[in-house]
Amino acid sequence: MPDNTNATPNPFDPAALRLSQSFADTVGVRKLLTTVPVRKPGRQDFVRVHPDPAYRLTPAAVIELNEDRETYLVPPAIARHLPGEFSVVTLYTAINRQGVLQLWPVKLPGPDGKHIEWHRSAGEAAERAMKRWLRVTANMSLGAYEIFEASGDLPDPVWPDISFEEILKIAFREHIVDRVDHPLVQRLQGVM
Numbered sequence: 001m002p003d004n005t006n007a008t009p010n011p012f013d014p015a016a017l018r019l020s021q022s023f024a025d026t027v028g029v030r031k032l033l034t035t036v037p038v039r040k041p042g043r044q045d046f047v048r049v050h051p052d053p054a055y056r057l058t059p060a061a062v063i064e065l066n067e068d069r070e071t072y073l074v075p076p077a078i079a080r081h082l083p084g085e086f087s088v089v090t091l092y093t094a095i096n097r098q099g100v101l102q103l104w105p106v107k108l109p110g111p112d113g114k115h116i117e118w119h120r121s122a123g124e125a126a127e128r129a130m131k132r133w134l135r136v137t138a139n140m141s142l143g144a145y146e147i148f149e150a151s152g153d154l155p156d157p158v159w160p161d162i163s164f165e166e167i168l169k170i171a172f173r174e175h176i177v178d179r180v181d182h183p184l185v186q187r188l189q190g191v192m
Contacts, residue, residue: 033160036171038062038071038103040122041094043137046150048157049104049129050093055164058090062105063177063184071105072184073172081180085188092126093167095157097133103171121145 009016041047050056061074063086074086089105096102106126107119121144125136133150177184186192 033101033162033167033170036101036103036167038091038105038171038175039069040104040106041096041102041136044135045096046133046135046154047094047096047104047129048133049126050095050159051130055093055167056090057164057168059088059108060091060105061086062089062091063087063188064105065184070175072175072177073168074177078177078180078182078185082177082185082188090123090126091168092129093164094126094129095159097154099158101160101167103167117144121147 061076061079063072063074063082064070065072074082079086087105088108088110090108092104092106094102094104104126106122107116108123109115109119118138122136125134125145125147128134128147128149133154135148135150136145137148139146179185183192
């Protein structure tokens, strides 16, 4: 009988190559937050909104370029130079069931105080999403968003350990109108 005590282990032995189920917990890595979309939740996404008022910005000025699907943040000092070009919103920090963090812009009433039903129903959804998982779907016949609460007892979301300021920096890193000669301002004024 041969002596295998000094034999080299088989590097292709499946039992020696199989990772344990908890391998990801022991690797010592953490997921970095590098992208934060600015958009309303997808119609099939169940979302929650961060309940801490420190994780929302209201009122805020944004310019939404629908054709480019981009949203720009406009500081007050620049907004006063752009009457009629921006929307006044509340930026809510939201998260979906897959753990994707996003900023959800919900338009506020105009200067006349009139609240469009689309905006009112979106604001109501955002407020309700602070306590319950819900889905928001546009109903064209109704002229508003319909709100659907999850029927299951879903666990609370796990919010990333990051400040709202950092979330804003990531979301708007290349989308802040920080000067009156910004290319977006020139585009809106027909200069470019």
